[in-house]
Amino acid sequence: MTATETLHQLKQAAKPHLALSPERPQLLVGIATCANAAGARRTRDRLVEELEAAGLADGVDLIQVGCVGRCSLEPLVEVRMPGEAPRMYTEVNEERAAQIVRQDIAGGKPIATWLLDGGATLGEPARATADVEPGEINLFTRDWQHVKFFARQLRIALRNVGRIDPESIDDYLAVGGYAALAKVLDSMTPDAVVQTLIDSKLRGRGGAGFPTGLKWKLTRAEEASPKYIICNADEGDPGAFMDRSTLEGDPHSVLEAMVIAGFAIGAEQGYVYVRAEYPLAIKRLKRAIEQARERGILGEDVLGTGFHFDIDLRLGAGAFVCGEETALIASIEGKRGMPRPRPPYPSVSGLWGKPTCINNVETLANIPAIILKGAEWFAGIGTEGSKGTKVFALAGNVNNTGLVEVPMGVTLRDIIFDLGGGVPEGREFKAAQTGGPSGGCLSAAYLDTPIDYDSLREAGAIMGSGGLIVMDDTSCMVDIAKFFLTFTQDESCGRCTPCREGTKRMLEILERITTGKGEERDFERLQRLCDVTARASLCGLGQTAANPVLSTLRHFRDEYEAHIFDHTCPAHVCRSLLHYEVDAERCVGCGLCRRVCPVHCIVGEPREAHTIDLEACTACGACFEACKFEAIVRR
């Protein structure tokens, strides 16, 4: 029996257990870390109660799915009624949950004002997902073209996230899951798989953008055995959460890609290294691995073909540097997670000195789609040097925070203003930070640059893992540079001197500047330190640690100058450069500032103008925030 036939049998056996069924009324509740923070579990519990109370517990299915990416409107509940276009309710607290069941589900009257985009339906009525043919993948946009936030996206890596129950392998099978694996096992040689990836021009999504096909080819060419596949799910970039969302929403697609990698490279064991800060992702991964073993998709006899491959989990333990591949390998080996010089690269000498292929979660999530739809299809998306799509985590001062997956080459403006809805409270856009602690800050001048690996690098930032933090005029760029240096200085493992000392000295200079003690020569000193640290450090952490400084120096030099020469912080962030005074004209003596001051440095009689003791004041700004009469002045 071929793998495809085995898979078909599994799918037939799964049908009675399928959660997704277009013939039944269904409520899809996003249950993910972000949604839970917004109270999604309470929403789900309330929906259960209300359905029971309405006597609908048996007639309506309640299904948990991953996060569709519209984080700022969570909790989200999608309503699918047979034959009707699906609709999505936003900010569903318990009260809304109750009303949705009573008015919409039981009463048949949707509540338009709570729906996404003011009442738009998402797209055409759901098709019978169970009937999706192998070779056809469940591309999100086809069904969901009515809502702007989704219509401009092309979801390949995230194709199933938010659409299936991540804890049910049957759902994954129903949307064409493991069909790519079956195709590989039945009809492709390992070399053909590698060639498909080379032709697709997929580049690694973990930061460096190394061609995935080439990495597989190199690991395949090694003679030593055994070989290993590692999925890097350490996601250390603060502000990036696409890997978490993928693992929470669609863990099987990553596992499927790992088995394919094992077949292509000649490995029998894979490890997923996932950070301990992601308990839900860990839980769902464990479950997915168990289910795949039960169905014979992992283990001794993958889909009945005699190929064996198994996957184990390894948890991180809160060290950023363990995202770096050689440090990660050291960590799996049970050592301190310190990087080592490359070469040799892991493809030659990795885990326990054996050839090891290490790929990022998002990189892997693309692979089943590439196998099914072909290298040409994938290479037809994106720009010259960067093919396919990229998932961006939109966060910071932007209206629609969340995850978006767009073709490479869209502009920052498209992402931040079109999908992201711009900067809140009518404030002004100042900077976009990409690439986390290894990346840089881009100014408004770069809003129309098409983003891909190369253009970002030219502009002094990097793609990194796709974290995209939007900053408005309340952020001080020197303070941001200091923030990142604090991070890298703290996370530097201490093994090599340039990184350990360089980051520390840079941080000291930035601290001086932000406390008004900077001097003109600091520009030169910083530049030199950046240079040395970047060139002499052992691993990517030190080599890129200077980027936040370099990019802010380049695009926001005026802010450094204001701190150094004028002793002012234009964004009113650096406390040592701020002071607060009472405008005696405006002060009505209400005493609110006196009561909120944490250090009790404001005095005054009721109904008389108050004064601030500047010696004792810590410039926390509590009085400034509290005053209803704008009588506190900040300078």
Added chain:
Amino acid sequence: MLYQREVLDTPQWWQGLDEMIASEREANPGAVQTALIPVLHYVQDRFGYIPPKSVNHVAQALGVPTSYVCGVASFYSYFSLEPRGAYTISVCQGTACFVRGSQAVLDEVCRQLKVSPGETTPDMVFTVSDSARCLGACGQAPVVMIDDDVYAHVQPQDVQGILTQYIAEARREMQTREELAEIDARSNHE
């Protein structure tokens, strides 16, 4: 979670630990060390920190020096060699949360509890984490996590309300524990 540490320290649990190490040994005969970090997670999950006695035990079972286990445990900020409070508070200091004002939230938490980041309150109820980097809910920034509960869009003025729930729970737990101890003492007496 409130840890009643004495109660957790059972012979069955240590036996479980040994079984776990044995099965790891079987799975990776040439490379038992790979079990070290999973084992440290297992210990910390149980006790909330890595007690000295477990360090020796683990070192022996894996056949590595005690200093090696300490070296690894102290490298990773997730592991603590000192007892922690019943609840660990992590105010996310990732970029998205920082940009949205998480420093003020952390300051307020420390002010309310009268500790610095990284410290534990003298009553052992709270530890304020000094290494909370991105909890992966950046869309809901600023984010605060207390054990496994995640709070979204936290402002300094929300802090007191959030802490109060945990203080109340801790107090109830203490009371129960004292009452139980009293009952135990009495029954021992009889």
